[in-house]
Amino acid sequence: MIRLHPTMLRGLVALTLIAAAALPLLAPNYYVQFASKAMLMGMVALSLNLVVGYGGLVSLCHAAFFGLAGYMLGFMTPESGGASFWLSLPVALLAVAVVAAIIGALSLRTRGIYFIMVTLAFGEMLFYLFHDTKIGGGSDGMYIYFKPEIALAGFPLIDLEKSSNFYWLVLAMLVGAILLMTAIVKSPFGHALQAARDNEKRALSLGFPVFRLRLVAFVVSAVIAGLAGYLSAAQFGFVAPQMLGWHLSATVLVMVVLGGMSSVLGPVIGAFALIGLEEILKSSFEHWKLIKGLIIIAIVFALPGGIRQLAELVLPRRGDEGPPAAGTPADGTPDPAIRRAEAPGTNPQAQTRGEFQHV
Amino acid sequence: MDALTFAVQLLNGLQYGLVLFLVASGLTLVFGILGVINLAHGAFYMLGAYLAWWIAAYTGSFMLALIGGVAISFVLGLLLEEIFVKRMIGRDHLAQVLLSFGLILVIDEVRQILFGKDVHSVAPPAWLKGSIQLTDILSYPVYRIALCVVCLVLAALIFFVIQRTRLGMIIRAGAENRDMTRALGIPFDKVNRYVFAGGIALAALGGILVSPISTVFPGMGDGMLILSFVVVVLGGIGSVAGAAIGALMIGLTDTFGKVFFPQFSSILIYVLMAGILLWRPNGLMGKGN
Numbered sequence: 061m062i063r064l065h066p067t068m069l070r071g072l073v074a075l076t077l078i079a080a081a082a083l084p085l086l087a088p089n090y091y092v093q094f095a096s097k098a099m100l101m102g103m104v105a106l107s108l109n110l111v112v113g114y115g116g117l118v119s120l121c122h123a124a125f126f127g128l129a130g131y132m133l134g135f136m137t138p139e140s141g142g143a144s145f146w147l148s149l150p151v152a153l154l155a156v157a158v159v160a161a162i163i164g165a166l167s168l169r170t171r172g173i174y175f176i177m178v179t180l181a182f183g184e185m186l187f188y189l190f191h192d193t194k195i196g197g198g199s200d201g202m203y204i205y206f207k208p209e210i211a212l213a214g215f216p217l218i219d220l221e222k223s224s225n226f227y228w229l230v231l232a233m234l235v236g237a238i239l240l241m242t243a244i245v246k247s248p249f250g251h252a253l254q255a256a257r258d259n260e261k262r263a264l265s266l267g268f269p270v271f272r273l274r275l276v277a278f279v280v281s282a283v284i285a286g287l288a289g290y291l292s293a294a295q296f297g298f299v300a301p302q303m304l305g306w307h308l309s310a311t312v313l314v315m316v317v318l319g320g321m322s323s324v325l326g327p328v329i330g331a332f333a334l335i336g337l338e339e340i341l342k343s344s345f346e347h348w349k350l351i352k353g354l355i356i357i358a359i360v361f362a363l364p365g366g367i368r369q370l371a372e373l374v375l376p377r378r379g380d381e382g383p384p385a386a387g388t389p390a391d392g393t394p395d396p397a398i399r400r401a402e403a404p405g406t407n408p409q410a411q412t413r414g415e416f417q418h419v
Numbered sequence: 420m421d422a423l424t425f426a427v428q429l430l431n432g433l434q435y436g437l438v439l440f441l442v443a444s445g446l447t448l449v450f451g452i453l454g455v456i457n458l459a460h461g462a463f464y465m466l467g468a469y470l471a472w473w474i475a476a477y478t479g480s481f482m483l484a485l486i487g488g489v490a491i492s493f494v495l496g497l498l499l500e501e502i503f504v505k506r507m508i509g510r511d512h513l514a515q516v517l518l519s520f521g522l523i524l525v526i527d528e529v530r531q532i533l534f535g536k537d538v539h540s541v542a543p544p545a546w547l548k549g550s551i552q553l554t555d556i557l558s559y560p561v562y563r564i565a566l567c568v569v570c571l572v573l574a575a576l577i578f579f580v581i582q583r584t585r586l587g588m589i590i591r592a593g594a595e596n597r598d599m600t601r602a603l604g605i606p607f608d609k610v611n612r613y614v615f616a617g618g619i620a621l622a623a624l625g626g627i628l629v630s631p632i633s634t635v636f637p638g639m640g641d642g643m644l645i646l647s648f649v650v651v652v653l654g655g656i657g658s659v660a661g662a663a664i665g666a667l668m669i670g671l672t673d674t675f676g677k678v679f680f681p682q683f684s685s686i687l688i689y690v691l692m693a694g695i696l697l698w699r700p701n702g703l704m705g706k707g708n
Binding site for chain 2: 112118120166167169170172173174176177178180181182184185188189192193194305306307310311313314317347349350352353354355356357359360361364
């Protein structure tokens, strides 16, 4: 584990925030928009990690929630101007919450491989709903010509058409999402969710409502993914069925693993890393997806602990002095993926996750 | 709908279900025996169809395309098992999901490099061309009937191998209890390899067999993957009989759904899946219901 002194850590966080906030003043527009996109992907990865990392449930339908919120903005944007931010955002998130509650309630009846397949299937159901029917322009998608308007009592507050303003909104939302996720993970609810991941039977016999805990986590996670999708649709002014497709879900899953599942911030860093890498590959190679695929395979075999494992290989190890960094869980448990790499077959999670050991 | 149209649709549904069964049985066997989730299954369906188109374009023979496509896929399956999948056994599902997602990207891009991304069609063998005239306006292609027969024969073969042969006994024993089977000194790891390669070959075979009646296009694997997953969820993991029931249910639901509710036919399948999940979360023939 790389651990920083709390003062150093606070300084680092403050510096990062200042640098992030100052970016639109210093960098050209292209980078501002690219950073907005990366932060939105970071938000999706962050949300997915609540289910995958802390809940121990591999969901493959989060892109569907991401895309659904985007389409909701599309439906609510009139042809003459922007939709009201205060109205369209809550409605979009409510729609995502309702759909996620239904999908979650059905999928959470299953375990392991079944859960993966069922979430994948329901995610694709939404994909085909928008792809095959005319409600959202079919496979062509639909344009959102105006960004949502943030107004107070009729007076426009922030002009989102300016990419720097939009960037700051996204940054604020991401910081908010990180704080919310940290609070959730440290709350009794978060602890119970992790307990159910580590040993479902024990959590059940201690009286935790495991199904309900997971359902709440699933819906909360979907709503945050929806927030990212809403903002993403607003940024690009376009929604297409591919936004809901499972390839995006799987890519976000790669981000989560790349960044590390055991911390709130890890997946955000993983998202930045993957988005940055994709951007470089796209501009350098025609067949960049081939390289992306090979990199993913390499991560699975050589780097199951993600970037943190890479950092540990490169940087000298520090002692265990001081409290754990803000990003790690309160009990300082090492990344489960690293633990797995060190001791194959002895991972306690394998018992709760591997459904082939029929009871 | 008169009786004859109904019969034609019924036949279409059965034929669709039978192809689905071929692909999904490969998937369910790999799940059940290796305990590995393979998202790249659909990619091999797509690859099979492209291989068939490619071989048929060079040789002009559909039969050669059929044999060549299955053989190449089988060898590819053996190689992949040796290089990647072997190391995935016993690892958590997340790693398996990511590995197979990486494989999909690689396979898609290699297909793009080798065969391009154009939409193609493959001609059926000459002796299966033409159609049977049912009425003045209604006819049924001979190839579709042949496809049904071939699929039924293959299904019978799969059941025979699993229920009546020594290999099938090992497969069933392995699905029941992997560690015990290995402890008894049965060469289970070797069986694993052939099961994986066989599963891949079945997926490719499905793609090859449908290539004369539907178009060959890059995204064809994705749709098939999801449908196969639904079939496995309906039938229960590792159960070939369950896959058969699930595949026929999906085939008929989809075909009649397209007739009665054209826009929402693809949703109908998931409604069916949701219903089955409420009733039997581990599938119709799954264990532990």
